[in-house]
Amino acid sequence: MKTYRIKISSWTASFRYPNLISGYQPTLDVPPISTVLGLLNAAAGKYIEHSQLKFGYYFEYEAKATDLETIYQIELKTTKSGSYPSNSTKSNVMKREFLYNCHLYIYLQDKELVEYLQKPYYSLVLGRSGDLVTVDAIDEVELVKNTAPKNIKGQIIPFSENYLPGEIQALPKYFTNSIPRNNIGTEPYSVISCSARNISCDNANIEAYTDVINNDEVDIYFHHLKF
Numbered sequence: 001m002k003t004y005r006i007k008i009s010s011w012t013a014s015f016r017y018p019n020l021i022s023g024y025q026p027t028l029d030v031p032p033i034s035t036v037l038g039l040l041n042a043a044a045g046k047y048i049e050h051s052q053l054k055f056g057y058y059f060e061y062e063a064k065a066t067d068l069e070t071i072y073q074i075e076l077k078t079t080k081s082g083s084y085p086s087n088s089t090k091s092n093v094m095k096r097e098f099l100y101n102c103h104l105y106i107y108l109q110d111k112e113l114v115e116y117l118q119k120p121y122y123s124l125v126l127g128r129s130g131d132l133v134t135v136d137a138i139d140e141v142e143l144v145k146n147t148a149p150k151n152i153k154g155q156i157i158p159f160s161e162n163y164l165p166g167e168i169q170a171l172p173k174y175f176t177n178s179i180p181r182n183n184i185g186t187e188p189y190s191v192i193s194c195s196a197r198n199i200s201c202d203n204a205n206i207e208a209y210t211d212v213i214n215n216d217e218v219d220i221y222f223h224h225l226k227f
Contacts, residue, residue: 008104010133013126029193032171045121047177056220060194062101143209149219154194162204166190
């Protein structure tokens, strides 16, 4: 299968666990689909209606660590006319986990999306506003179809009907273009780190495509999005 492979790099990345707002902030080992689609929106400079999209991605990092982060909390005042932020703020220090020396490989067949990444409209980030990324390379590659993949890692795979070992998280596919934003397509996924080895797919009906990244074979799962 012919596809475009876009290599993206960042010094740091952080992917928030769903529903964790306060206290210690761990990071997922792989970005959710919504993060990758948000990155494409930033490159395009607009909200894209992904009614039909087939794409895959692979994410790797060198190390994981924890840092101290100062946050500023703004008091919310409620009156008869509604709620609004006040001028009162207070600082707080929290621990945040982050990933170091990260590389994201995105596989796309939509040439228009690839062209957005060639000249991004907005700054691209992997997680928070400080996790800036660069687009290192855009190549057209030929991937080999694999109906019995054994090298799935650095990805999230739908848990239903596949049941792959990994960290199970309910993650959204996308968000609406409204205020407030609402989740779209939330379902359980197996979050499989790039350090995973010998993931058994014997009982899963997974079709993947094999690529070679840094002399290492990786089986890429392609997500089919229908919103």
